[in-house]
């Protein structure tokens with residue numbers, strides 16, 4: 001199954017943390033990392049009084065079930081020192097499942113497609129880069145939609 005993940009953080013060594021997420025995901029026997037967007041520096045979304053984030057979107061192929069994938073992502077977040085303190089607040093690294101095999105999932109642990117992805121330019125810009133044909137929950141193509149927040153493509157990092 002094809003899934004898209006959004007990863008981001010704004011504490012510690014951003015680059016190291018993002019690379020570490022990709023490394024750990026690709027080491028998992030049931031996950032293949034297919035595409036990685038560029039890394040973007042992004043204005044904080046939702047809660048504005050915090051440092052800029054670094055964000056990236058990954059395309060993976062996996063035969064893990066959605067909740068199993070969520071568990072792996074949360075394990076990686078915890079291993080990299082993620083503490084859940086402030087809602088939408090600063091974090092070393094956060095992994096959101098944007099979509100999973102065009103499926104819909106709705107329970108207290110997991111909602112896919114991710115309900116807030118469409119408002120977030122920090123998700124849409126990297127997604128547009130690796131999956132311009134991606135259909136958003138609204139039915140629009142990602143390349144036709146602009147979300148909120150400025151993003152800056154980071155070059156030569």
Ligand SMILES: Nc1ncnc2c1ncn2[C@@H]1O[C@H](COP(=O)(O)OP(=O)(O)OP(=O)(O)O)[C@@H](O)[C@H]1O
Nearest residue numbers: 084087088094095096097098109110111112114116
């Ligand atoms: N698509 C999803 N991807 C990742 N986590 C999800 C998803 N849907 C629901 N969750 C749940 O959301 C919970 C809270 O996530 P988290 O603390 O990372 O929220 P957040 O990143 O601050 O906000 P947001 O969800 O708006 O990105 C997680 O424990 C997880 O169970």
Ligand SMILES: Nc1nc2c(c(=O)[nH]1)N=C(CO)CN2
Nearest residue numbers: 008042043044045053088122
């Ligand atoms: N730019 C940006 N802003 C955010 C981010 C993020 O990854 N990037 N994550 C948040 C919590 O999910 C809240 N706000």
